[in-house]
Amino acid sequence: MNQKDISSKEMRAWLALSHVNISVQKLQNFFEHHTSVCTLFELSEKQLQHLGFRQGLKEKLDSIDDALIEQDLAWFDSEDKHLIPFINNDYPDLLREIDSAPKLLFVHGNKDFLKHHQIAIVGSRNPTPQGKDNAIEFSRTLGQAGAVITSGIALGVDGFAHQAVLDKGLPTIAVAGTGLDRVYPARHKAMAQQIVEHGALVSEFALGTGVRATHFPARNRIISGMSLGTLVVEAAVKSGSLITARMAMEQGREVFAIPGSIHNPLARGCHALIKQGVKLVETAEEIIEELGALASWQSEHLSESEKALDSESYQFELDEEYQELIKHIDYDTTAMDTIIERSGLEIDVVSHMLLLLELNNHIVSVAGGYQRRSS
Incomplete structure (x- = not known):
């Protein structure tokens, strides 16, 4: 229905x-x-x-x-406000699979994004400067590669992850721990409006529901439940982010953690996860590689209309940096060293940009380097 x-x-x-x-x-x-x-x-x-x-x-x-x-x-005073029961076709397929799936969802924004491939990004409410930079960089890279970034609109890593993709005009989903007729934290009210315009706000809680501590673990299971994988950026040993990671593992989803300094208390949660077998990642490309095959497999099971919708989400507009880089790649094979020399960019920056160009069919990787596609 x-x-x-x-x-x-x-x-x-x-x-x-x-x-x-x-x-x-x-x-x-x-x-x-x-x-x-x-x-x-x-x-x-x-x-x-x-x-x-x-x-x-x-x-x-x-x-x-x-x-x-x-x-x-x-x-429900506008067309972008929706009530989606679990028996509804608009209900997220991955979320329906979990044991504790919510019976319904309130959605404000574009409900179609709930059916797209999502990656959850979670972490500390008070991240270090490096944690903030990681949240922004990973979120932006994954978003440009076609994933919808999902998080909990909290202060810290959640907010930085949402804002990073919003700044690029990319979609993001925020799962709230309150009713959607209010925004928590209040300082994210402007961000919430941006999310409505470029993605969706989601909640299982009845309208009028205020802030309750017990609601946030419940919210976290939806964040991980809708996503192919969950990335923990920074987290203390006892934190809500680790609850989300545990829920993701129980749901059979992939979990990734960024390592940090042994002297950073906010790295200890990530290190604890890594000791449990969670995949250590240093770049967003590792997550793309890990989840790419799973996302492709899942796409085979979508309806034709969903496939069309999904393929649209995996395209991104070339900004000036990408347009400039692609000029340095010939239609004949161009070596990596040549691209670096021509562009004047660092190797890690070029590697990241080349991956996104390849994922979006602007170039092709061949023996000895890369070739620009003719169309």
Whole structure:
């Protein structure tokens, strides 16, 4: 079912369920016997318990005030605001696979990005200058390679990761730990608006839900659950970022960690992950290489319309630096040393830029160097 297929009555029913603590597993069992969520509100206490729902659910459902639902409905005042139940075709496929998938998502922005390949970037709220630079560089490189950057709109690494791709006009997804009718932290209000314009804000929490400490681990499972892999930039040994990494591993997703100085307390969380077998990465290209095959495999299972959407996301506009570099590459084989000499750039910068040009079919790697494509 699509968003447009949700009737007004069903919309009200799902909004009512957003205020009730009920697992997606119980709802899956319900939908094996019934086709409309509205039926849930028509069943007796005995019938609900027969389907495996906890005692007292009927009373809880009946107590939801119509005025509260009207208040929720008022939030949907533009076409870029969506309610996506787990049975909806717009619901992220990867997220649906996890054991604790949210029963519904509120989305403000372009919901299509939820179906694109995502990479989560998380880390300290108070990163070192190097941690900040790493968050920006990795996010920008991965975004330019076609991945949608997903994070939690928190201060520190989250914010730097979001802003890095926004500055390039690239999409990003922010998963909130509150209802989408508010922004936390408040200082990211302008960023949240940018995310709506270039990506999407996402939350499982009912409208009106404020800041609660217990909501952030729940938010983290969505960040990792929607993503092909999670990158931890900097993290203390006991931190929310490590919770996200643990959840990603439990969900069967790839986890990457950037190493740091043994004297940096914010590197210890990453080092602890690496000791557990998480992949140590020094460049964003390593993540692209690791996840590229998985992303390609997943694309084979998309519908034709999703494939078209997905292929569009893997293109990026050449800025002046890339346009200048490509001039130094001939249609005949051009050696790496020649490209470096002509461009005057450092080898690590050139290597990074060449990879992105190759990924986006502007050049091709051949024996002895690179060749520019004719179209």
